[in-house]
Amino acid sequence: MTLSNLKTKFMTRNDCYTAGRTITPKGIMVHSTVTPGVMAGSWFSRWNKSYRAGEINRQVCVHAFLDDKEIWQYLPWNHRGWHAGGAANNTHIGFEICEPAGHSFRGATMVGYDVKKNEAYFRAAWKNAVDLCVFLCKKYGLTEKDIIGHAEGHRKGIASNHADPDHWFPKHGESMDSFRAAVKIGLKNPKNEDFYVGDIVKIKDAANRYYPNGPQIPSWVKSTNHKITQNRSNGKTVLRGGRKAVLLGKKIHKRTGDESPGIMTWVDKEILELVDVEKEEKGAAPEKLYRVQVGAFGKEENAKALMGRLQKAGFDAYMRYE
Template structure:
């Protein structure tokens, strides 16, 4: 599977990248940014900095950001990210869904002034990009929709810090992590190629059986002249 809107630009200045710790991905964690209006490509300049050098006040880095148009990969997928605030960093690929502009936050995860109708088209496009990325990663690392969780779910499982995302946002558009996983499952099943044994039944036609090879060859020649170019002799 190829993601046509996937762009790669590693945050080589970030301490997470230079730590160069690797993981075997066992799952995917979905985040959302809680930073209205900052799109995927803008996070490079924000986070491609060193905490050790005093260039940034956070030790954080995710594998990718996405919005309604693009997916930007900022860490190798098998690189240990700093996104979960817990043990999920050792097992999960993490990506952030960027949130649209036009609202603010108050009291933690409370979205003030968020216009669902106005932002529906943005949400649907970003939602689809997130599904596409998960399908891509599932195929790459032999995962299923069951291996996908949100940050809030990770906290409930004891493997991530106490964040509400993306469950403070998805329900406003009638979605949840369950419906997200269902959409990924549907996409995975739709992309599967049926095996030869189940895709099509073949009915074979035999036009003769001969004890003398010359007679079989003569019949084969007649069949080919009649237009059956794929005819052949099988010897039992």
């Protein structure tokens, strides 16, 4: 599998990002936007805002949005998101599938949705969603059984009462069950490759040249992360200095995940190592945060009552016993 269309840009202005809480992902929650025609890249400017600073009227953030072309990652995968409206935020990575333009809603029901016209879009977005889930399952040791839709989450009591994506998938003859089945197939077909297009890598400290007898590596190239943008050329493995090489076509900012044009050099795979972006981000940015404590209680019920009031008022409050 490849995730060649995965792009990363963290919503560092969103209060969810600055809350800086991490999770150990135990599952994946599938959402759809219920916002016709707004594609994945457009959500950055909509949601990279602070609720506390009065820039947005919702406290919401999700790990990724995807459409028929791109997957945009907006939070580190192991960052606690605000997508489920329930306990699933503590365990689940959440992503949104963008809905195509042309329909409206009456309650949770799609009105004027043109199935035939949207079939190609749906299939491409579906494939991106399956590929993303395969990627995440491999990364976190999950299986298709760990994937649920938002509506399923509600029925399990770990998410708010939304219908997505069950209001949409059946229009194309699909369901969360058939989605899980597609991920299962994806997990069974691992290509025997050590690096994928889309992987974030860095150059090992010990390396001096891009490949045997190749150019020397400037030190700044080693101090940044890179994204693999090609691992083949015209369908064939590329050799440099007799070694299998991949193309580093993008630079990735260590803290923000921002992409910029890369070194565009084919590099010996042996001198590369995968970067755990989440770990790096935490290590590279020992950002201190001002945390506000509202109260300390001897009785759990009193603490819970205050937390309930804070949550009702729109704060992502949490409780700790120490």
